[in-house]
Amino acid sequence: MTAPVFFGCALISFGPALALFLLIIARDPLRIIFLVAGAFVWLVSLLLSSLVWFIVVRISDRDSSSQQKSLLIFGVVLSVFLQEAFRLGFYKLLKKANDGLLALSQEETTPISMRQLAYGTRCQCVSGLGFGFMSGAFSVINILAGSFGPGTVGIHGDSQHYFISSAFMTMAITLLHMFWGVVFFEACERRSWSGVAAVVISHLLVSCLTFLNPQYEGSLMPAFIMMFLMGCWKRT
Template sequence: MTAAVFFGCAFIAFGPALALYVFTIATEPLRIIFLIAGAFFWLVSLLISSLVWFMARVIIDNKDGPTQKYLLIFGAFVSVYIQEMFRFAYYKLLKKASEGLKSINPGETAPSMRLLAYVSGLGFGIMSGVFSFVNTLSDSLGPGTVGIHGDSPQFFLYSDLHKFLLWNKPGVSIYNPGAHGHLGILSCGRQLPKPETLPTLPRQELSSLQPALQITSGNQHF
């Protein structure tokens, strides 16, 4: 039974991304390169976020409970901010590459920025999903059942289903404001973490973040 749960959760979590990759990206080598580059940028942002978190923990180690809670909130906001900065850096890199391609070969049609946003967002989403759900998938092999006490039994199921869509949507939305000079508004609206990115927070810490998470969750749907 645990093997069935494992493969079921794996296909739910990564099936949509696999289908998008097979039908829209695998046939174009250039898109594969952009997807891998997007995944690499997310890994670098994760590395820097981890270093910031490690240094913060070392600085305020052995503090009281409220300090630890604020440290957790600080880490979540810094992580989101760093990820968005790397997403914007990747956008600027692709824009420069597109402009360089046009200058070298004016007759060559450059890839659409919306297409690049979709491909790079999928790369971000795949790598984020792997790091977010690999522990959950390993726990689903047994002997217990994965879940959060007091929450809906479908919490992880819903998170799996729309994880990659939520990561593609910001990838597209940051390209449009970037092209029209409205990144300030976008950066302010993107600083709140998504609820499914914090599935392991204790109940008391989740309750303190609940208003912000509700606002963010409502703004993230199509």
């Protein structure tokens, strides 16, 4: 039974994002470059937040449970702000690279707009999808490894929905990163700071929802509601 759980949860986690990649991104080399670049930028933000976390934990009192809980909250908030700061840096990098990327375009007479740089002309998702792939991979890879067995979920009285709930949360976060990328880049381009604030605040809220585990209904439903709202976000 462990193999079906593994493959089922893996497909739930990455199925929609993988479908978007195969249908829209894989045929365009330029979009693949942006996807890989976005994934690399997210990895750099993770490296920096991990370094700060390592230093803070080293100098903290490990016997104080309240301090360790506060450090956990601090780590989540720091990670969110660093991810959004690097998203902003990625936007500025693409903005500066506009002239250089013009040489790679097949349309030599038509300038590449910021929208094309960020997420292509047919689907507004590439810049954030790289973030989402890496974020989802790091959040669920150890869980998937454990689901491959041996063992039975919930045998010691724990929740039987742990793996599938984690898979759905990973799917939500992966798609949220795609929507966050679209809203963030569009807001920066139009200098709409309400859009930037909406991305940062919603990212913080969804990340803090993980503190509600193992009350999975308390974290999954708000996360999917947030995903729906960000997917329906209208530029202002």
